[in-house]
Amino acid sequence: MERLVGKKAPSFQMNGVKGDGSDFVKVNLDDYKGKWLVMFFYPLDFTFVCPTEITGFSKRIADFKKENAELLAVSCDSEHSHKAWINGDLGKIEFPIASDITKKVSNEYGILIEEEGISLRGLFIIDPEGVVRYSVVHDLNVGRSVDETLRVLKAFKTGGLCAIDWAEGDANL
DSSP, X not given: OOOOTTSBOOOOEEEEEOTTSSOEEEEEGXXXXXXXXXXXXXXXXXXXXXXXXHHHHHHTHHHHHHTTEEEEEEESSOHHHHHHHXXXXXXXXXXXXXXXXXXXXXXXXXXXXXXXXXXXXXXXXXXXXXXXXXXXXXOTTSOOOHHHHHHHHHHHHHOSOOOTTOOTTOOOO
């Protein structure tokens, strides 16, 4: 698989559901032009680790909005499964969940586990011009850190060189 970081993000159009579970939506990469996009893939609805990540990111939506960033969750489940989950066990969240039921987007982003028909935990930060600036991909059992995602987003927004453990307010190199 070709690396994505530093290249134009693969375009996508997916069906999804609003975070409040009220209606279906279509999402595509062009919807996020001019904003930062934090797009994160998770394996399946109605599981154990996934809701902790989704609700964790949702609780911090104001921090992402402050950085001119939008959030988009994606899994290979249908938009109908997403809607049932939001209106049931998951509860309302502050961003849409998209359905990659065709598995095309997971494949293009290099995180599809073909034999299982699900995606790895992949998180991509895409800049306002549509370029992938950050990618982290790992196995299914461990959730991602909202704090680290925000730290990396803020570091990229400085436009400078950021040393290890750079934090907001630190000088660039």
